[in-house]
Amino acid sequence: MDFEEVLRKRRMVRSYDPDRPVPSEIVDKIVRHGLRAPSAGFSQGWSFLVLTEPKDRELYWSSTAGDGAPDEWLARMSTAPVIVVCFSNKSVYLERYAQPDKGWTDKDEARWPVPYWDIDTGFAALLMHLSAVNEELGSCFFGIPVPAVAGFKEAFGVPDEFNPVGVLTVGYRAPDKRSPSLKRGHRPVDDVVHHGRWAAPREG
Numbered sequence: 051m052d053f054e055e056v057l058r059k060r061r062m063v064r065s066y067d068p069d070r071p072v073p074s075e076i077v078d079k080i081v082r083h084g085l086r087a088p089s090a091g092f093s094q095g096w097s098f099l100v101l102t103e104p105k106d107r108e109l110y111w112s113s114t115a116g117d118g119a120p121d122e123w124l125a126r127m128s129t130a131p132v133i134v135v136c137f138s139n140k141s142v143y144l145e146r147y148a149q150p151d152k153g154w155t156d157k158d159e160a161r162w163p164v165p166y167w168d169i170d171t172g173f174a175a176l177l178m179h180l181s182a183v184n185e186e187l188g189s190c191f192f193g194i195p196v197p198a199v200a201g202f203k204e205a206f207g208v209p210d211e212f213n214p215v216g217v218l219t220v221g222y223r224a225p226d227k228r229s230p231s232l233k234r235g236h237r238p239v240d241d242v243v244h245h246g247r248w249a250a251p252r253e254g
Contacts, residue, residue: 051184060180062229063188066221068129076185077102077132080220083181084136087174090166091152095142096174097212099135107133113205114198126227127190130219135194136175137212138167171215178218188223191216 051059081098089095101107111128143166144157154161175191182189194202194214202214 051186056180056183060183062190062192063223063226064123064190064219064229065126065224065226066130066188066219067224068131070222071131072102072187072221074102076187077220080178080181080185081134084134084174084178087170087177089170089173090143091146093143093146093167093170095139095146095167096171097137097139098174099137099206099208101133101135102131107131109205110135110202113202114194126224127192127219129224130190130221132218132220134175134178134218134220135206136171136178136215136218137208138165138171138215139211140165140167140213141211143167168213168215175216175218178220182218182220186222187220188226189218189220191218193217 077100081100084096084098085094087096101110107128107130110133111124115124140159143162144159146152147154147161148157179189179191193216199214202208203210203212208214
Protein backbone atom coordinates (compact mmCIF):
# COMPACT_ATOMS: atom_id res chain seq x y z
CA MET A 51 0.00 0.00 0.00
CA ASP A 52 1.25 3.51 -0.78
CA PHE A 53 2.36 5.36 2.36
CA GLU A 54 -0.02 8.24 1.79
CA GLU A 55 -2.85 5.74 1.45
CA VAL A 56 -1.84 4.18 4.77
CA LEU A 57 -2.08 7.62 6.37
CA ARG A 58 -5.48 8.29 4.78
CA LYS A 59 -6.86 4.95 5.97
CA ARG A 60 -5.37 5.17 9.46
CA ARG A 61 -7.88 5.49 12.25
CA MET A 62 -8.64 3.88 15.59
CA VAL A 63 -10.75 0.79 14.91
CA ARG A 64 -12.76 -0.59 17.83
CA SER A 65 -14.74 -3.43 16.21
CA TYR A 66 -13.17 -6.63 14.84
CA ASP A 67 -14.28 -9.78 13.08
CA PRO A 68 -13.93 -12.51 15.75
CA ASP A 69 -14.01 -15.25 13.11
CA ARG A 70 -10.91 -14.08 11.20
CA PRO A 71 -7.66 -14.73 13.05
CA VAL A 72 -4.60 -12.77 11.94
CA PRO A 73 -1.98 -15.11 10.40
CA SER A 74 1.03 -15.54 12.68
CA GLU A 75 3.44 -14.37 9.98
CA ILE A 76 1.58 -11.04 9.75
CA VAL A 77 1.60 -10.65 13.54
CA ASP A 78 5.36 -11.27 13.54
CA LYS A 79 5.86 -8.74 10.74
CA ILE A 80 3.88 -6.07 12.56
CA VAL A 81 5.83 -6.54 15.80
CA ARG A 82 9.20 -6.61 14.01
CA HIS A 83 8.32 -3.33 12.31
CA GLY A 84 7.91 -1.84 15.77
CA LEU A 85 11.53 -2.72 16.49
CA ARG A 86 12.56 -0.34 13.69
CA ALA A 87 11.51 2.65 15.79
CA PRO A 88 14.15 5.20 16.83
CA SER A 89 15.34 5.28 20.43
CA ALA A 90 17.57 7.68 22.36
CA GLY A 91 21.13 6.35 22.41
CA PHE A 92 19.79 3.29 20.58
CA SER A 93 18.73 2.19 24.06
CA GLN A 94 15.78 0.15 22.79
CA GLY A 95 14.31 0.05 26.27
CA TRP A 96 10.99 -1.36 25.17
CA SER A 97 9.33 -4.76 25.39
CA PHE A 98 6.10 -6.12 23.92
CA LEU A 99 3.66 -8.70 25.25
CA VAL A 100 1.83 -10.30 22.31
CA LEU A 101 -1.43 -12.05 23.17
CA THR A 102 -3.11 -14.19 20.52
CA GLU A 103 -4.39 -17.22 22.44
CA PRO A 104 -8.03 -16.86 23.57
CA LYS A 105 -7.21 -17.64 27.22
CA ASP A 106 -4.48 -14.98 27.27
CA ARG A 107 -6.73 -12.36 25.70
CA GLU A 108 -9.51 -13.22 28.15
CA LEU A 109 -7.05 -12.81 31.02
CA TYR A 110 -5.99 -9.44 29.66
CA TRP A 111 -9.55 -8.12 29.58
CA SER A 112 -10.51 -9.61 32.94
CA SER A 113 -7.41 -8.16 34.62
CA THR A 114 -7.88 -4.66 33.23
CA ALA A 115 -11.65 -4.15 32.93
CA GLY A 116 -12.43 -3.81 36.64
CA ASP A 117 -15.44 -5.25 38.45
CA GLY A 118 -18.16 -3.62 36.38
CA ALA A 119 -20.10 -5.38 33.63
CA PRO A 120 -18.49 -5.07 30.17
CA ASP A 121 -19.70 -1.93 28.46
CA GLU A 122 -20.33 -1.52 24.76
CA TRP A 123 -16.76 -0.34 24.08
CA LEU A 124 -15.28 -3.36 25.84
CA ALA A 125 -17.69 -5.74 24.10
CA ARG A 126 -16.45 -4.52 20.71
CA MET A 127 -12.75 -4.27 21.59
CA SER A 128 -12.57 -7.71 23.18
CA THR A 129 -13.27 -9.35 19.80
CA ALA A 130 -9.76 -8.36 18.59
CA PRO A 131 -7.74 -11.52 17.86
CA VAL A 132 -4.42 -9.82 18.67
CA ILE A 133 -3.40 -7.68 21.64
CA VAL A 134 0.06 -6.12 21.89
CA VAL A 135 0.95 -4.48 25.21
CA CYS A 136 3.80 -1.98 24.80
CA PHE A 137 6.16 -1.45 27.75
CA SER A 138 8.95 1.01 28.46
CA ASN A 139 11.90 0.43 30.79
CA LYS A 140 13.31 3.65 32.22
CA SER A 141 16.29 1.94 33.83
CA VAL A 142 17.68 0.90 30.42
CA TYR A 143 17.89 4.57 29.40
CA LEU A 144 19.41 5.76 32.67
CA GLU A 145 22.07 3.05 32.44
CA ARG A 146 22.74 3.70 28.74
CA TYR A 147 23.40 7.41 29.30
CA ALA A 148 25.73 6.69 32.20
CA GLN A 149 28.06 4.86 29.79
CA PRO A 150 31.35 6.51 28.67
CA ASP A 151 30.24 7.44 25.14
CA LYS A 152 27.37 9.54 26.52
CA GLY A 153 29.38 11.45 29.11
CA TRP A 154 27.00 11.45 32.06
CA THR A 155 28.50 10.06 35.25
CA ASP A 156 25.27 9.30 37.06
CA LYS A 157 21.76 8.01 36.42
CA ASP A 158 19.92 11.13 37.47
CA GLU A 159 16.45 11.15 35.90
CA ALA A 160 16.39 14.96 36.24
CA ARG A 161 18.78 15.20 33.26
CA TRP A 162 15.98 14.12 30.95
CA PRO A 163 13.69 16.95 29.73
CA VAL A 164 10.96 14.44 28.87
CA PRO A 165 10.59 10.65 29.44
CA TYR A 166 12.12 9.40 26.20
CA TRP A 167 11.63 5.79 27.34
CA ASP A 168 7.88 6.34 27.00
CA ILE A 169 8.18 8.44 23.83
CA ASP A 170 10.29 5.83 22.05
CA THR A 171 7.86 3.08 23.01
CA GLY A 172 5.10 5.25 21.55
CA PHE A 173 7.10 5.52 18.31
CA ALA A 174 7.29 1.72 18.19
CA ALA A 175 3.55 1.42 18.81
CA LEU A 176 2.82 3.85 15.97
CA LEU A 177 4.95 1.83 13.55
CA MET A 178 3.02 -1.31 14.50
CA HIS A 179 -0.28 0.56 14.15
CA LEU A 180 0.64 1.77 10.66
CA SER A 181 1.96 -1.67 9.72
CA ALA A 182 -1.42 -3.16 10.64
CA VAL A 183 -3.15 -0.65 8.35
CA ASN A 184 -0.73 -1.56 5.56
CA GLU A 185 -1.80 -5.20 5.96
CA GLU A 186 -5.48 -4.18 5.52
CA LEU A 187 -6.11 -4.64 9.24
CA GLY A 188 -7.71 -2.44 11.85
CA SER A 189 -5.94 -1.33 15.01
CA CYS A 190 -6.55 0.83 18.09
CA PHE A 191 -4.11 2.25 20.66
CA PHE A 192 -5.31 2.87 24.23
CA GLY A 193 -4.10 2.80 27.81
CA ILE A 194 -4.56 0.51 30.78
CA PRO A 195 -6.54 2.18 33.59
CA VAL A 196 -4.17 3.20 36.40
CA PRO A 197 -5.96 1.18 39.12
CA ALA A 198 -5.69 -1.96 36.95
CA VAL A 199 -1.96 -1.79 36.16
CA ALA A 200 -0.74 -3.66 39.25
CA GLY A 201 -3.25 -6.49 38.80
CA PHE A 202 -2.46 -6.75 35.10
CA LYS A 203 1.30 -6.95 35.74
CA GLU A 204 0.77 -9.61 38.40
CA ALA A 205 -1.51 -11.65 36.12
CA PHE A 206 1.13 -11.78 33.36
CA GLY A 207 4.29 -11.87 35.48
CA VAL A 208 5.58 -8.51 34.24
CA PRO A 209 8.78 -7.38 36.06
CA ASP A 210 8.53 -4.22 38.16
CA GLU A 211 10.82 -2.14 35.93
CA PHE A 212 8.51 -2.42 32.91
CA ASN A 213 5.73 0.16 32.60
CA PRO A 214 2.79 -0.40 30.21
CA VAL A 215 2.71 2.69 27.99
CA GLY A 216 -0.23 1.54 25.91
CA VAL A 217 -1.99 -1.35 24.19
CA LEU A 218 -2.69 -2.13 20.54
CA THR A 219 -5.59 -4.26 19.43
CA VAL A 220 -5.23 -5.67 15.93
CA GLY A 221 -7.61 -7.59 13.70
CA TYR A 222 -9.75 -7.59 10.60
CA ARG A 223 -12.31 -4.80 10.70
CA ALA A 224 -15.97 -5.37 11.44
CA PRO A 225 -18.67 -2.70 10.97
CA ASP A 226 -17.54 0.01 13.34
CA LYS A 227 -19.07 3.03 15.04
CA ARG A 228 -17.36 6.37 14.57
CA SER A 229 -16.07 8.00 17.71
CA PRO A 230 -18.15 11.06 18.64
CA SER A 231 -14.87 12.86 19.28
CA LEU A 232 -14.32 13.03 15.51
CA LYS A 233 -17.06 15.65 15.33
CA ARG A 234 -14.45 18.06 16.68
CA GLY A 235 -12.69 17.92 13.31
CA HIS A 236 -9.02 18.60 12.62
CA ARG A 237 -7.56 21.79 14.00
CA PRO A 238 -6.60 24.28 11.27
CA VAL A 239 -2.99 23.92 10.12
CA ASP A 240 -2.26 27.58 10.89
CA ASP A 241 -3.27 26.99 14.52
CA VAL A 242 -0.73 24.24 15.10
CA VAL A 243 2.13 24.83 12.62
CA HIS A 244 4.43 27.81 13.16
CA HIS A 245 7.18 28.72 10.70
CA GLY A 246 10.24 30.70 11.71
CA ARG A 247 8.90 31.77 15.09
CA TRP A 248 5.78 31.21 17.15
CA ALA A 249 4.85 34.88 17.31
CA ALA A 250 6.43 38.29 16.91
CA PRO A 251 8.37 39.55 19.96
CA ARG A 252 6.38 41.69 22.32
CA GLU A 253 7.11 45.42 22.16
CA GLY A 254 7.82 47.68 25.08
